[in-house]
Amino acid sequence: xxxxxxxxxxxxxxxxxxxxxxxxxxxxxxxxxxxxxxxxxxxxxxxxxxxxxxxxxxxxxxxxxxxxxxxxxxxxxxxxxxxxxxxxxxxxxxxxxxxxxxxxxxxxxxxxxxxxxxxxxxxxxxxxxxxxxxxxxx
Numbered sequence: 001x002x003x004x005x006x007x008x009x010x011x012x013x014x015x016x017x018x019x020x021x022x023x024x025x026x027x028x029x030x031x032x033x034x035x036x037x038x039x040x041x042x043x044x045x046x047x048x049x050x051x052x053x054x055x056x057x058x059x060x061x062x063x064x065x066x067x068x069x070x071x072x073x074x075x076x077x078x079x080x081x082x083x084x085x086x087x088x089x090x091x092x093x094x095x096x097x098x099x100x101x102x103x104x105x106x107x108x109x110x111x112x113x114x115x116x117x118x119x120x121x122x123x124x125x126x127x128x129x130x131x132x133x134x135x136x137x138x
Contacts, residue, residue: 030117031113
């Protein structure tokens, strides 16, 4: 509806296929955004430490990892509740906006999904760095 209002002067016919493709790409963008954030997490944390000096300590690391576990758990639950696999694979689902859920909860779930993929991306990057730095057995 927004596109039809914004582009009334242009002869653009936005059909169901265009809408479906737009939705699929938007959900894949969530996944890619999270993975990208995770790949650059060390830069994010160094910028945060420059802005708010907080020494790196063992208790801080433990708390950070516990927060990551909580984000992963809520992210997995959110992936299931928001039916993300079906949306990523374009499996048709009769789903409408649930007016009993507040917008804050809706946004929190999507933030948790991005957080889940950020954690996955971060540990994938660490794993790849460990493989790259390991001496080859030749």
